[in-house]
Amino acid sequence: MVENRPFPAPTAGGRNSVEVRMNTTVRYSATVPVGINPLGRKGMVSTPHYLASQAGLDALRRGGTAVDAAIAASAVLSVVYPHMCGLGGDSFWLIYDAAHGELKALNASGRAAASACPEFYEARGFKAVPARGYLAVNTVPGAVSGWDEAFRLSRESMGSPLSWAELLDAARGYAEDGFAVGHSLAHWLAVDTSGQGAGRGLHQFPAFLEVFCKENGRPYAEGEILRQPDLAQSLARLAQNGADEFYHGGIARAIADSMMLHSGLLTVGDLADHHADWAEPLRVPYRDLTACSAPPNSQGMAALEILNICNNIDLAALGEGSADYYQALAEATRLAFQDRDRWLSDPAHTDIPLDRLLSPEYGREQAARISLEKSAGPLPPLSPGGDTVWLGVVDAAGNAVSMLQSIYHEFGSGMVAVGTGILLQNRGCAFSLDPAHVNRLEPGKRTMHTLTPAMLLKDGKPRLVCGSMGGEGQPQTLAALTTRIVDFGLAPQDAVNAPRWLLGRSWGAPDNDLKLEGRIPESVAEDLRRRGQPVLMVEDYTEIMGHAGAILCDEDGLLQGAADPRGDGQAVAL
Numbered sequence: 004m005v006e007n008r009p010f011p012a013p014t015a016g017g018r019n020s021v022e023v024r025m026n027t028t029v030r031y032s033a034t035v036p037v038g039i040n041p042l043g044r045k046g047m048v049s050t051p052h053y054l055a056s057q058a059g060l061d062a063l064r065r066g067g068t069a070v071d072a073a074i075a076a077s078a079v080l081s082v083v084y085p086h087m088c089g090l091g092g093d094s095f096w097l098i099y100d101a102a103h104g105e106l107k108a109l110n111a112s113g114r115a116a117a118s119a120c121p122e123f124y125e126a127r128g129f130k131a132v133p134a135r136g137y138l139a140v141n142t143v144p145g146a147v148s149g150w151d152e153a154f155r156l157s158r159e160s161m162g163s164p165l166s167w168a169e170l171l172d173a174a175r176g177y178a179e180d181g182f183a184v185g186h187s188l189a190h191w192l193a194v195d196t197s198g199q200g201a202g203r204g205l206h207q208f209p210a211f212l213e214v215f216c217k218e219n220g221r222p223y224a225e226g227e228i229l230r231q232p233d234l235a236q237s238l239a240r241l242a243q244n245g246a247d248e249f250y251h252g253g254i255a256r257a258i259a260d261s262m263m264l265h266s267g268l269l270t271v272g273d274l275a276d277h278h279a280d281w282a283e284p285l286r287v288p289y290r291d292l293t294a295c296s297a298p299p300n301s302q303g304m305a306a307l308e309i310l311n312i313c314n315n316i317d318l319a320a321l322g323e324g325s326a327d328y329y330q331a332l333a334e335a336t337r338l339a340f341q342d343r344d345r346w347l348s349d350p351a352h353t354d355i356p357l358d359r360l361l362s363p364e365y366g367r368e369q370a371a372r373i374s375l376e377k378s379a380g381p382l383p384p385l386s387p388g389g390d391t392v393w394l395g396v397v398d399a400a401g402n403a404v405s406m407l408q409s410i411y412h413e414f415g416s417g418m419v420a421v422g423t424g425i426l427l428q429n430r431g432c433a434f435s436l437d438p439a440h441v442n443r444l445e446p447g448k449r450t451m452h453t454l455t456p457a458m459l460l461k462d463g464k465p466r467l468v469c470g471s472m473g474g475e476g477q478p479q480t481l482a483a484l485t486t487r488i489v490d491f492g493l494a495p496q497d498a499v500n501a502p503r504w505l506l507g508r509s510w511g512a513p514d515n516d517l518k519l520e521g522r523i524p525e526s527v528a529e530d531l532r533r534r535g536q537p538v539l540m541v542e543d544y545t546e547i548m549g550h551a552g553a554i555l556c557d558e559d560g561l562l563q564g565a566a567d568p569r570g571d572g573q574a575v576a577l
Contacts, residue, residue: 040496040563043576047562048072049552050394051087051472053573054182055079056566058173059396060575067165069402070098070157073394074150077408078174080392081146082234083182084571085215085414086191087472088392090237090249091258091427092410093142094149095297095454097284099465100160101401106458107156108297111149111279113142113430114447116268121436121444123268132432132444135202137265139416141431142450144249144258146408148279151246153404161402168242175242178424179235181228185571187546188229191413192222202412210419211426234424250274254423261420284458287311287361290489292467293460296481299350300449304357306457306478308339310485311366312373323491324523326530327375329504332482333517333536334373336506339478340382348442349449378535382507382515391454391472395554397562399577403465403554405456407472457481459489465556471567473549475507480551488555495553495565496574503548520545544569 041047046069048059059076067075073096081089088094096109119141124132133139154170157163184192192215196206205211206220214231216222223229240248248254255274262269284295287307294310296303312335321327346355359365372379391409410416410428418427433451434444442451455477459467467488471480480503487498502520516537519528523540532538541547550570555563564574 040494040565041574041576043562044560045399045577046072047397047554047564047574047576048076048394049554049564049566049572049574050076050080051392051550051552051567051570051572052080052083052185053571054083054177055394056573056575059394060577061173062165062170063398063577065165065169067170068157068161068163068400069396069398069404070153070161071163071165071170072396072398073404073406074154074170075173076394076396077146077150077406078171078238079177080394080408082174082177082231083185084188084392085426086188087410087413088146088408089410089415089426090147091144091415091420091425092408093145093428093430093452093454094406094408095301095452095456096149096153097295097297097405097456097458098153098156099401099403099458100156102160104463106284106295106460108282108284109149109152109279110282110297110301111145111152112300112449112452112454113145113277114449115142115431115434115444116270116273117446119268119431119444119446121438124436129436131436132434134412134429134432135205135417137262137267137416137418139429139432140262140418140427141268141434141444142428143269143273143277144428145277145279147241147246147249148277152279152281161400167245171238171242175235175238178231178238181230184223184225184227184229186225187571189223189225195414196222205414205417208417210421211414211417214419214424231424233422237423237425250277254425257423258420258425258427261418264421285357285361287314287366288363289314289459289485291461292489294485295458295460297454297456298357299347299355300452301455302343302347302451302453302478303455303457304347304355304360305339305343306455306481307361308342308366308369309335309478309482311361311363312338312369313482313486315367315370318486318490323487323493324502324527326527326534329519329523329527329531330375330534330536331373332479332486333504333506334379335369336479336482337379337382338369338372340507346441347451352445352448353441376534380535381537391474391477393456393470393472393550393552395468395470395552397465397468397554397556401464403458403468403556405458405468405470407454407456407470409454409472453477455481459485461558467553467555469551469553471549471551473505473547476505476547476549479503479505480549484551484553488553495555495563499551499553499565499567505548518547520548546570
């Protein structure tokens with residue numbers, strides 16, 4: 004019988020009330036942290052692509068708010084990172100309004116079409132919602148409605164001087180004039196047009212081929228110039244007519260016509276009925292901070308449950324990067340994911356006991372279930388997750404944004420609405436056709452979402468703005484960033500660079516092993532195997548761990564940012 008060695012509990016006056024500051028002795032970066040962590044006092048932007056970061060910074064230079072910068076950056080990402088996000092996807096936001104001292108959550112995810120139901124798919128011989136093609140498009144794209152609602156807040160509450168059209172200008176320019184294809188986009192274009200494996204034949208779809216492949220059928224490679232004139236025209240129409248163009252105007256009709264042509268589900272009525280929703284963020288204490296994320300249908304509940312469990316463990320006593328550290332986080336993740344998979348869906352269609360799941364009492368109960376010496380066993384099989392982008396912005400007034408935008412699997416459904424250049428998401432393939440499943444497909448329902456924006460507050464104000472793409476990995480990467488910055492004092496870039504782990508699925512693969520980046524010592528990996536962890540060593544730096552970012556705000560107004568070397572990102576400062 005294996006002894007259940009308890010984790011050390013936090014002690015009063017110790018790490019339970021930790022001061023967040025830079026640690027100058029623990030370092031994963033190859034250079035001095037302040038040399039790669041930009042420092043600023045007038046604003047900070049972090050995104051997974053340098054062009055998007057620069058567009059956000061330009062918005063700040065012109066007097067825009069953090070929200071303005073986020074919209075400008077998000078729009079550019081929709082052009083230069085089409086494998087991960089776009090106008091045809093969804094978004095979730097956390098927005099801190101400094102003037103009113105309020106943190107708001109914005110849910111810009113779309114609902115299922117009025118005709119979407121299990122019977123529709125079963126009648127066509129499907130046992131699950133397909134991941135590619137027009138039948139994968141069964142939810143309304145919500146991202147543009149998120150830009151619209153956020154912009155209203157920026158103008159009405161934050162006093163933005165910028166126009167809606169100005170925020171889309173950089174994105175339209177990159178779509179019309181072209182941009183140099185980066186490493187991540189080139190890689191996933193090659194993979195998804197290879198024909199090797201399920202969902203890897205996107206070159207078979209004529210509209211996709213026309214946009215993302217050259218005349219000889221070869222996908223665009225790194226460094227080649229990709230132009231998207233139809234997308235540029237769609238952005239121009241949005242700039243002129245506002246978000247109504249997407250849900251009530253010509254773009255809505257083009258999407259619906261494309262769906263009708265291919266016997267799809269979305270109609271002009273579905274698009275016209277869509278609206279984004281403001282909500283109260285979820286919150287749990289973590290040390291002397293308050294950790295916040297988006298409520299369901301986001302998986303923010305899982306991210307906060309992990310931190311709620313770890314709040315009862317003195318991680319500092321375990322040692323950063325030790326086998327005990329990884330064991331603690333992996334086991335906390337197992338417990339949180341079990342609750343997520345049991346409960347997470349659209350709260351308008353099911354009751355989710357969030358008060359209990361995120362209570363201090365439940366956190367203590369879950370922590371007591373964790374063994375330091377033995378894994379609790381594998382997670383149940385899960386379907387592959389999806390792709391996403393995270394971006395964060397803080398402005399000189401103290402407004403802050405943590406935002407994720409996604410089209411689910413890389414390139415979403417693979418379907419481009421004719422004449423628009425807009426890739427449509429396949430978020431609805433996360434629905435189950437099992438009538439007993441908590442996330443069963445129903446008309447007008449939002450599916451469970453992996454998107455997990457995060458923000459940690461100190462005395463009600465943003466202290467750490469952070470997030471990551473990466474499906475299953477998002478709550479785990481948030482735990483990694485939070486614990487390494489808060490418990491161990493790592494600089495943001497060190498925390499982002501540090502070796503990461505992933506328990507469960509990564510996008511495009513249903514594996515449920517414990518993936519460890521190769522920089523984690525073999526002795527640690529072997530120790531974890533001894534404890535029953537299904538360890539799989541992967542590359543030293545790999546995209547399957549997601550593209551993370553962070554902005555640390557000190558009490559004197561100094562901002563310190565970080566972007567992930569696993570992507571094409573950049574953190575930039577004013």
